[in-house]
Amino acid sequence: MTMYVYELDRVEHLRDWLALRNDVFQPVDNGLGNGSWEAIAHGEVAHFDPQLRPLVSPKSMFFSEQESLFVFDSETFATTKPKHGSQVLFGVKACDLVAISYQDKHFQQDPYYQARRQKTLLVGIDCSAPCENGFCRSVNAGPQVNENIADLILTPMPTIGGDMQGWWLICSSNNGRAAVSGMDLRPADSSWKSWREMNRRHSEAGFKSDTHIINGIQRINARAVPDEHWQQFAHQCISCSGCSQICPTCSCYTTRDLQEDDKYRRQRVWDSCQLEGFQKEASGANPSAEAGRRMYRFWYHKFSEDIALKMGRFGCTGCGRCETVCPGSVGVHSIMEKISNA
Ligand code: SF4
Ligand code: SF4
Structure with a gap:
């Protein structure tokens, strides 16, 4: 226009x-x-x-962060x-x-x-x-x-x-x-x-050098970082989920059902792929039981070209917030430095 x-x-x-x-x-x-x-x-x-x-x-x-999806009164479902x-x-x-x-x-x-x-x-x-x-x-x-x-x-x-x-x-x-x-x-x-x-x-x-970011993106997409390195990086992660909660593009959620007298309310609440149970299946199988797999998954979702093709861009907007909040010093700058040198 x-x-x-x-x-x-x-x-x-x-x-x-x-x-x-x-x-x-x-x-x-x-x-x-x-x-x-x-x-x-x-x-x-x-x-x-x-x-x-x-x-x-x-x-x-x-x-x-937390909201009601519907209420079930034993007969009907009412959306909320x-x-x-x-x-x-x-x-x-x-x-x-x-x-x-x-x-x-x-x-x-x-x-x-x-x-x-x-x-x-x-x-x-x-x-x-x-x-x-x-x-x-x-x-x-x-x-x-x-x-x-x-x-x-x-x-x-x-x-x-x-x-x-x-x-x-x-x-x-x-x-x-x-x-x-x-x-x-x-x-x-x-x-x-x-x-x-x-x-x-x-x-x-005014921006500082971004060599580590560019190198890190290339290495993630070339699958050039061995699994054992991700596992090493993940030793610094305490699974607090701060990075995914603060990240403006993270969108994972789970649901839970709450009983309220004779009604049931389904709620959805933010979830995080950095938590151990995130991908756990009913059978007990868990593809991301290891912290290294979870860390790889998170950063792959932020910088993968496959996902960028689907979504029209990378999942990271460069806000830097995860670097600020991560208590384990594995936010975006720290991890991309590690990946660049892995
Ligand atoms: S720097 Fe990227 S990954 Fe980190 S919080 Fe911002 S958008 Fe998310
Ligand atoms: S903020 Fe840091 S310590 Fe917390 S889950 Fe994310 S990577 Fe792990």
Whole structure:
């Protein structure tokens, strides 16, 4: 579609406008240098930090950590599909938008996921610098927002003497354009494109070397890492499942049935391929009983070209979160270093 671009002095004006008709969520600093996705009501004075990339991705806004699927009352099954109002995710980084589009494909036929997703407007934000452990550039997931994923995109105007001059607001979908219709916005002149390109180049120049990532991807796909090496790497894994819980593209779940008086409720809850029982069959057979097999499976799913062919891209968006949370130092950078040298 034709992109309409406007000038914006303060992103908070846009957020407040969107909060008139929608529930708006944005990353909010928790005071510990991290953040989470919090609701911001219309009229609320809340600072928006364009650099803040929360440790928790917006995955759970669509794929709930725990939710009811149906209730059985001994005679009938009643689905418990969520009834969801319209919401806005405000300030989503390029890597997390790519993860959302990956999950959109995976959960295309899932009515629970779609009940939330179809009611959501995505406001993306271009990064001006790499985040901690991020390598989105190496896996084609950032640092600039892909116009085909977001509805609205915020891109920073250049700073003058250290002061921010404002933002350009790009309407990249019909829904995005409709959402700002009625707002008093100045159309941008054509210079925005070259400034946006300059911001992308400046941001990309700040990334550290990604040789270990590129080598690691090649070796995983060449099946060049022997099983005994995976088993050695896995000695550092304590099966906490932190990596898969935090990963914005992990989508595995299990179900459990709960009795509530004379009814039964089926719930689905996030699962993890790093847990020993994940693939255990009723017969007792377990193809991933060994920690090394589980570790191989996880990283194969993130970087395999076979899966990329099916899904249109690698399963890793380069957010670096697993490196930050892994207590055993086998997150993405550490493991790719090991794989490169195995
Ligand atoms: S594997 Fe790690 S770096 Fe890649 S998307 Fe998942 S959490 Fe982010
Ligand atoms: S976060 Fe690290 S220790 Fe925990 S399951 Fe993942 S690889 Fe293992």
